[in-house]
Amino acid sequence: MTARLNRLAAAPHRRPRVADCDPAGRRPRHPRTACATAASATATATAVGTAAGAVPGRDGGHDPRALAARFAHQLVEVLTGARPSGQLMRHTSLHGYGQLASLVRIGALRRGGPADRPRLGPVHDRSPSADAVEACVRVDLGRRHHMVAFRLEQRGPAGQWQCTAVEAR
Numbered sequence: 001m002t003a004r005l006n007r008l009a010a011a012p013h014r015r016p017r018v019a020d021c022d023p024a025g026r027r028p029r030h031p032r033t034a035c036a037t038a039a040s041a042t043a044t045a046t047a048v049g050t051a052a053g054a055v056p057g058r059d060g061g062h063d064p065r066a067l068a069a070r071f072a073h074q075l076v077e078v079l080t081g082a083r084p085s086g087q088l089m090r091h092t093s094l095h096g097y098g099q100l101a102s103l104v105r106i107g108a109l110r111r112g113g114p115a116d117r118p119r120l121g122p123v124h125d126r127s128p129s130a131d132a133v134e135a136c137v138r139v140d141l142g143r144r145h146h147m148v149a150f151r152l153e154q155r156g157p158a159g160q161w162q163c164t165a166v167e168a169r
């Protein structure tokens with residue numbers, strides 16, 4: 001037992017080095033992400049920025065359509081109760097989170113039974129401006145069909161995408 005404790009004390013958890021940071025200089029959120037080298041992160045960022053269909057913007061080249069599709073999936077999981085709404089808190093504005101919380105509270109997307117899994121149709125989106133995307137998606141829950149609409153906007157100096165409005169019917 002003491003030999004094990006000595007080994008643990010001799011090799012404490014390694015803090016990430018500057019070389020482990022991403023190109024923007026931010027430290028990784030989780031220690032396991034420190035294993036990735038900065039070179040591979042730079043190569044990945046370059047590949048994503050030059051991929052077909054990527055739209056360059058303030059956010060480093062992310063495709064707004066792909067962001068809308070990912071957010072639609074996460075939003076439907078929250079509305080059906082498969083994911084806690086707090087997980088989307090940092091991706092929504094204060095007003096948008098208030099709308100989301102009220103939709104969750106009233107049960108906007110209720111499952112017909114435990115076997116009903118939500119099926120998402122294609123995400124239809126449009127960009128009224130370069131830093132905004134409005135999208136809607138049809139959600140099939142058993143025999144019921146719902147529509148979920150939301151608006152994503154780039155906010156702040158980092159240009160993070162945030163949901164500013166949500167509707168479900």
